[in-house]
Amino acid sequence: MSEAKVSRAERQRQTRERLIEVAEQMFLAVGYAGTSLDKVAVEAGFSKGAVYSNFAGKEELCLAVLDTIHAQKIRRVLDLFSEDVPIESRLKNFLEWSRSGLGEPQWTALEVEFAAVARHNPWVASELVKRHREVRRLIEQLISSTLADAGLETTIPVEQVATALLAMGAGLGGLRALDPRIDMDVFGAVLTGLVRPISSDEPTSSDASSSS
Amino acid sequence: MSEAKVSRAERQRQTRERLIEVAEQMFLAVGYAGTSLDKVAVEAGFSKGAVYSNFAGKEELCLAVLDTIHAQKIRRVLDLFSEDVPIESRLKNFLEWSRSGLGEPQWTALEVEFAAVARHNPWVASELVKRHREVRRLIEQLISSTLADAGLETTIPVEQVATALLAMGAGLGGLRALDPRIDMDVFGAVLTGLVRPISSDEPTSSDASSSS
DNA sequence: GTCTATAAATCGATAGAC
DNA sequence: GTCTATCGATTTATAGAC
Numbered sequence: 299m300s301e302a303k304v305s306r307a308e309r310q311r312q313t314r315e316r317l318i319e320v321a322e323q324m325f326l327a328v329g330y331a332g333t334s335l336d337k338v339a340v341e342a343g344f345s346k347g348a349v350y351s352n353f354a355g356k357e358e359l360c361l362a363v364l365d366t367i368h369a370q371k372i373r374r375v376l377d378l379f380s381e382d383v384p385i386e387s388r389l390k391n392f393l394e395w396s397r398s399g400l401g402e403p404q405w406t407a408l409e410v411e412f413a414a415v416a417r418h419n420p421w422v423a424s425e426l427v428k429r430h431r432e433v434r435r436l437i438e439q440l441i442s443s444t445l446a447d448a449g450l451e452t453t454i455p456v457e458q459v460a461t462a463l464l465a466m467g468a469g470l471g472g473l474r475a476l477d478p479r480i481d482m483d484v485f486g487a488v489l490t491g492l493v494r495p496i497s498s499d500e501p502t503s504s505d506a507s508s509s510s
Numbered sequence: 511m512s513e514a515k516v517s518r519a520e521r522q523r524q525t526r527e528r529l530i531e532v533a534e535q536m537f538l539a540v541g542y543a544g545t546s547l548d549k550v551a552v553e554a555g556f557s558k559g560a561v562y563s564n565f566a567g568k569e570e571l572c573l574a575v576l577d578t579i580h581a582q583k584i585r586r587v588l589d590l591f592s593e594d595v596p597i598e599s600r601l602k603n604f605l606e607w608s609r610s611g612l613g614e615p616q617w618t619a620l621e622v623e624f625a626a627v628a629r630h631n632p633w634v635a636s637e638l639v640k641r642h643r644e645v646r647r648l649i650e651q652l653i654s655s656t657l658a659d660a661g662l663e664t665t666i667p668v669e670q671v672a673t674a675l676l677a678m679g680a681g682l683g684g685l686r687a688l689d690p691r692i693d694m695d696v697f698g699a700v701l702t703g704l705v706r707p708i709s710s711d712e713p714t715s716s717d718a719s720s721s722s
Numbered sequence: 723g724t725c726t727a728t729a730a731a732t733c734g735a736t737a738g739a740c
Numbered sequence: 741g742t743c744t745a746t747c748g749a750t751t752t753a754t755a756g757a758c
Contacts, residue, residue: 329626329627329629329630330626331627407622407625407626408626410625410684411622411623411626413622413687413688414542414619414620414623414626415541415543416688417687418540418541418544423688430685430689431689452703453703454699454700454702457693458693458695458699458700461685461692461693462700464681464685465680465681465682465685466674466677466678466681467681468680468681468684469676469677469678469679469680469682469684470673470677470681472622472625472677472680472684473642473673473680475625475629476625476629476635476638476639476642477639477643480673481670481673484670484673484674484677487667487674488670488700488704490666491664491665491703491704492700492704
């Protein structure tokens with residue numbers, strides 16, 4: 299009985315999942331404009347009608363694809379900053395992962411290409427903005443808490459560091475999509491360069507204007 | 511006689527220039543995919559045939575548009591770092607300009623969208639890479655020479671600073687194309703955060719491994 | 723909910739007249 | 741070199757059968 303009952307809602311959930319899965323591969327491989335809904339449907343073993351039964355259109359499908367990717371990335375980042383990991387290793391592991399897994403060129407390229415498309419659809423644009431702000435806040439929290447635990451501080455406000463990392467991640471990925479020789483270590487180098495040990499002489503009340 | 515003679519090559523040069531001019535407006539306004547060659551031609555006062563008489567196709571037209579924009583940007587930057595400007599003001603003026611004029615969202619959005627398109631055309635991709643490398647080298651030279659003159663140095667290799675600024679400029683512009691509330695001061699803040707006064711005690715021969 | 727068939731529109735690119 | 745006319749190919753989206 300249980301196997302027969304899942305044939306109702308579960309069946310469609312699988313269809314939707316399969317479509318997203320195939321769409322993700324194609325969007326990443328040939329970009330947003332280069333992907334047609336018909337090919338996605340056929341490759342997934344369905345027809346175009348199935349796509350329109352599960353998504354309002356191409357933009358909503360891509361939005362769903364990006365959501366699954368975002369969920370994966372966020373899960374990975376949260377793992378890297380998990381309490382199971384020694385405090386000293388968290389930042390190091392994250393930077394190592396950022397070299398390859400974070401700013402995958404294909405993903406970043408899709409992200410920015412779709413952002414360009416979304417400019418003409420206010421609803422999609424607002425959805426993207428919502429997601430970007432959430433991600434930025436997450437980065438912000440992870441940075442500030444991790445640095446504090448490690449006895450470090452940023453040389454500029456942490457909000458700006460978060461924005462900088464987000465922008466640089468997108469930019470580096472976009473550049474590398476064209477030029478494989480891009481130095482991805484820049485991401486970690488900049489973050490490292492914006493960090494310093496907490497100086498205990500700064501907040502000591504008296505002298506505030508020492509250098510320059 | 512002089513006015514009649516320019517009717518040969520000069521006439522076509524004006525056509526080409528006018529097409530680029532209109533194409534630039536449209537590409538920036540509605541993006542690469544959203545711009546049709548027919549509309550460009552009509553808006554410029556010609557027909558589509560004129561476009562194909564002057565450009566090999568849509569991609570070459572966009573490449574020409576990007577080249578004129580790049581030329582403008584580079585000219586502006588060189589002015590900002592000109593010898594006519596006091597050394598202390600150069601970086602400050604550049605950072606002020608970077609807040610608005612450097613990473614215009616429309617331009618950046620076009621740049622990244624076209625980069626996504628160029629992934630499928632090896633020749634266009636190589637042309638873009640060529641341009642990016644030139645720009646990166648220019649940034650690199652300007653930073654290193656300007657900082658040296660001002661008694662400053664970067665906390666990470668200047669090559670990485672140049673790559674970071676290029677990537678962050680693209681990323682920030684792309685983000686702002688969607689979200690106008692993006693803090694563009696981040697660009698200057700990061701650059702400032704990666705700079706420090708030249709420390710005369712570092713290169714003093716003896717101790718090389720002090721911290722961590 | 724999925725499929726088939728088709729509508730409807732667009733656009734890049736080309737050929738030939740002038 | 742520019743214009744007119746058109747090809748050809750694609751794609752999004754919809755309507756109706758099952």
